[in-house]
Amino acid sequence: MSKKTIRDIEVSGKKVLIRVDFNVPMQDGEITDENRIVEALPTIKYVVENGGRAILFSHLGRVKSVEDKASATLAPVASRLQALLQKEVKFVPETRGKVLEDAINQMQDGDILMFENTRFEDIEGKKESKNDAELGKYWASLGDIFVNDAFGTAHRAHASNVGIASNIKETVAGFLLEKEIKFIGGAVSNPKRPFVAILGGAKVSDKIEVISNLLNVADKVIIGGGMAYTFLKAQGFEVGTSLCEIEKLDLAKELLEKANGKIVLPIDFRFTKEFENEPASHVGPITDIQPDEMALDIGPKSIELFAEILATAKTVVWNGPMGVFEMSNYAYGTIGVCESIAKLPTATTIVGGGDSAAAAIQFGFASKFTHISTGGGASLEYLEGKVLPGIEIVANK
Secondary structure (H helix, E strand, O other): OOEOEHHHOOOOOOEEEEEOOOOOOEEOOEEOOOHHHHHHHHHHHHHHHOOOEEEEEOOOOOOOOHHHHHHHOOHHHHHHHHHHHOOOOEEEOOOOOHHHHHHHHOOOOOOEEEEOOHHHHHOOOOOOOOOOHHHHHHHHHOOOEEEEOOHHHOOOOOHHHHHHHOOOOOEEEOHHHHHHHHHHHHHHHOOOOOEEEEEOOOOOOOOHHHHHHHHHHOOEEEEOOOOHHHHHHHOOOOOOOOOOOHHHHHHHHHHHHHHOOOEEOOOOEEEEOOOOOOOOOEEEOHHHOOOOOEEEEEOHHHHHHHHHHHOOOOEEEEEOOOOOOOOHHHOHHHHHHHHHHHOOOOOEEEEOOHHHHHHHHHOOOHHHOOEEOOOOHHHHHHHOOOOOHHHHOOOEO
């Protein structure tokens, strides 16, 4: 069933509460990746250009004590948003109270206001994260309409999404949430075929349900990254000191049996003795690994194999790097996957957030994908086929 979006409602003259996902990486008070801010711009612009009053709020990081506030304020984000919009964004360093209420009541049509980090409410009793009933009701009272555009928190029932939606007349999706539903939800429920999923990252345990669900809907599931070594070990290969979850070997065997040939593993690797950015000591099949060596990336034959499988794909979902891409000597596999996907202009190609999204952006391939998700955990749970609370609360058409 399709969800109502901001296009389906009248925003003129209305106080429009917009839950954005501005949980961006910060270093020394500076934003190091503004993709989530950029992705929220269409919804914000739509509201102000149509005479609405945009009231924005987000979380940023984990806030456990008063001491965390200084490094978790949204003030730098508001400043960057103002620069991107080239329009004033009034920042209110409060999450509730008279100062915030007065600022909202003084807004004119087309104005933008952003209030402080919703997780400041977690310092005493985790009111935001535990979906405190009073807090959700209070935030809902600040506006006329609720627009959820924060896919990154859609897998959590918080006061700032489910809490508000439970206490306001109208809840709709913003343009970013609409895109996430269309692309990730569509890939799982009704993909164009062949459908190829590429899964990487460190641990099988992080992606058990994703693998299991995708085996039901995908035509091929390519597995790289650290979790590939658990599958190889389950097949009887020695993996040296490579990352391997010994306690998950039986599970890996079960998944391989369930796959019935759908799972594709790397066939060669880059080996080294130290977890450092030094060139690989040698490249070869897993049988070449020495007891004191680890594999930190896939090799050229694996890149070629994966490229051949991807060449025929009509839908591709990628979640997780193929190696330790943060080290230039072990980024070849991840870059190779990016290059292979970039050669599929007619396919629907989706990056499922997290490290793979960071890699696609870092290596200059962002424009080559149909959609780069802003969700990490939310993307994974959506790929698992789970119902996400932040999407469920949006009104159906």
